[in-house]
Amino acid sequence: MQYFNTDSLSILMLGALAVVLVPVLIHSLIYFRDFKATAKRTSVYFAALAVLTAALAFGYTANHIVLTWVFTEITTLAAGVLIYHHRDALALEAVWKYIFVCAISVTLIFVGILFWSLALIHCGSSDLSYANLTLHQQQMNPLWLKLGYIFIFAGFTAKMGLFPMFTAGIDAKDNAPSPVSAMLSAPLVNLGFTGIYRSYAVLALSPDGSWARVMMVATALLTLFIATTYMVKIRNYKRMLAYSSIEHSALVILGICFGKAGIMAALLHLLMHSLVKSGLFLQMPQLAKTYGTKMMDSMGGYLKLNPTGALTLLLGLFSITAIPPSGMFITELKIFIAMLASGHWYVMVLCALFLTVLIWAICKSIISVIFLPMAEEDELKAPKIKVSPAENICILILFIGAIYLGYFCPGYINELISDASGLIF
Amino acid sequence: MKEILLVLFIFSIVLTAMVNRLRTYVKLLAFQGLVLFALSFIELDEITPANLAWISIETLLFKSVAVPWFLFHLINRNKITREAEPFLPHFASLIITVLIIAASYALTTLINDLNADRISFVTALSTLFFGLYFICSRRKILSHLIGYIIIENAVFILTLSIGNEMPLLVNLGVLLDIFASVLLMGFFAGKIGDVFKTDDISSITSLRD
Numbered sequence: 001m002q003y004f005n006t007d008s009l010s011i012l013m014l015g016a017l018a019v020v021l022v023p024v025l026i027h028s029l030i031y032f033r034d035f036k037a038t039a040k041r042t043s044v045y046f047a048a049l050a051v052l053t054a055a056l057a058f059g060y061t062a063n064h065i066v067l068t069w070v071f072t073e074i075t076t077l078a079a080g081v082l083i084y085h086h087r088d089a090l091a092l093e094a095v096w097k098y099i100f101v102c103a104i105s106v107t108l109i110f111v112g113i114l115f116w117s118l119a120l121i122h123c124g125s126s127d128l129s130y131a132n133l134t135l136h137q138q139q140m141n142p143l144w145l146k147l148g149y150i151f152i153f154a155g156f157t158a159k160m161g162l163f164p165m166f167t168a169g170i171d172a173k174d175n176a177p178s179p180v181s182a183m184l185s186a187p188l189v190n191l192g193f194t195g196i197y198r199s200y201a202v203l204a205l206s207p208d209g210s211w212a213r214v215m216m217v218a219t220a221l222l223t224l225f226i227a228t229t230y231m232v233k234i235r236n237y238k239r240m241l242a243y244s245s246i247e248h249s250a251l252v253i254l255g256i257c258f259g260k261a262g263i264m265a266a267l268l269h270l271l272m273h274s275l276v277k278s279g280l281f282l283q284m285p286q287l288a289k290t291y292g293t294k295m296m297d298s299m300g301g302y303l304k305l306n307p308t309g310a311l312t313l314l315l316g317l318f319s320i321t322a323i324p325p326s327g328m329f330i331t332e333l334k335i336f337i338a339m340l341a342s343g344h345w346y347v348m349v350l351c352a353l354f355l356t357v358l359i360w361a362i363c364k365s366i367i368s369v370i371f372l373p374m375a376e377e378d379e380l381k382a383p384k385i386k387v388s389p390a391e392n393i394c395i396l397i398l399f400i401g402a403i404y405l406g407y408f409c410p411g412y413i414n415e416l417i418s419d420a421s422g423l424i425f
Numbered sequence: 426m427k428e429i430l431l432v433l434f435i436f437s438i439v440l441t442a443m444v445n446r447l448r449t450y451v452k453l454l455a456f457q458g459l460v461l462f463a464l465s466f467i468e469l470d471e472i473t474p475a476n477l478a479w480i481s482i483e484t485l486l487f488k489s490v491a492v493p494w495f496l497f498h499l500i501n502r503n504k505i506t507r508e509a510e511p512f513l514p515h516f517a518s519l520i521i522t523v524l525i526i527a528a529s530y531a532l533t534t535l536i537n538d539l540n541a542d543r544i545s546f547v548t549a550l551s552t553l554f555f556g557l558y559f560i561c562s563r564r565k566i567l568s569h570l571i572g573y574i575i576i577e578n579a580v581f582i583l584t585l586s587i588g589n590e591m592p593l594l595v596n597l598g599v600l601l602d603i604f605a606s607v608l609l610m611g612f613f614a615g616k617i618g619d620v621f622k623t624d625d626i627s628s629i630t631s632l633r634d
Contacts, residue, residue, distance in 0.1 A: 073605075093631060118541055
């Protein structure tokens, strides 16, 4: 077991995976009860889910950069099988794009790793574990270090959902079954983050650390800009959540660029995002049963049709847009304060601008689903299957868990986060 | 000897840019596998049954036999023979490939303290960029898969030119991953042929915002 260790970062990520996995499994069972599938498809689904979970767990705990690479690739393969669950033309298109873009991105990561190994040989060492790479950060050739980091960062953006490789994830989350979308937008995003964070730790304190931060801030701002522009016109519930995921990934990347306070806030933000986003995706089957579509234009009057679901969705809306009582309000505030404290007020102003438009766009869509009456022709088409209020229990637990983490974060989680930020500072 | 092999490899890349039959692409891939076997055979420090078996599996069995066989199987099943209408004419393609090789060479000469073997490095870099260009300029889904395999070959040469030995377990994981992704992509490429009744990427655009 020399290639794996459980440091604070991996414990946090494993914890988030465990917490998200239970509702995902329960809702998978509900999903198969409501949307019948053949026995073969069901068994393929659960087998692929098990492979995905195992690959994620190994990926978080790997202490050798090539092993992180290997398990990132395995998540692509397992996720591909899951995305193809519906076996129709749209699912096929989504899975082809997802696997292809991810395979290319993961190859880019490997090229980056080779560049780092070139720099490492020059220092008379060959062990590509993160600890050894960090040890040699001062002696490695800056050119190879920077070039390698660009490739590694660009490759992991496919998993985390950042510019330039975010596109694959959007189509995948749109067409996968909702419990799978929850896995893709929470634990899998965390794996992308783990890869980026551990590689960033390698060069954060070297002379090229500030160069890496400039590159990451620029990428994150560009991602926020893209998320904002798409969000304004988006009508599909699942695509809206997918774009909201890339928005939060961008905020987390911004957080880790601004000192220890920023890193701690970013890590907590990532954990809460895992809970809230998976909860929102798990709400989708209820909307599908009520309206028979993903398009929010054809929805309305959710409060009358499914009161419990509507109130849960409202709490989810507050949570994801970081409107108090959302826990994410606290972490976003802390990230903004970290930006101001390091004198980068213009980054904060840009972020605040983008976030204002984003929050307006999400609120407009979801509030119209909950409160506005449905159009008449949609009223006739909607299947309006009765949904049991008990289906909201898991989702509510996830949302309330995120609020609890934000306001009353338990001491041991704080310690873990502080220790994980010690990888860099 | 090594230089000759690398030049042969570059030659296969230039040829890939010029031809338009899918079967020829696959034959060229098998040829690249042979060149890679010879290259890694030269690079061996000592010849033991273990590492001889390892490089044979990695290059001969995997790159020259298994993958080409699988691609031929896909071509037969989908009944496609040629790469009709690439986005650019072949002459332009050839010019761009030569430019890519020249640019990679220029880039490598700019780096003073390159610790890797220079010609291998140029070959790897130009193959990598050529693979990306190949994917962007072709329409057939199978050509995209072939472009991905070309990029994997580039990474293989890059690994050789850097010469950092990774632990066997790690190496095994890398090989298995690439094999599995080629298989899975091939499976879905075949499915796309069945479902959409086309193998043209420009007709698969129903997912958008």
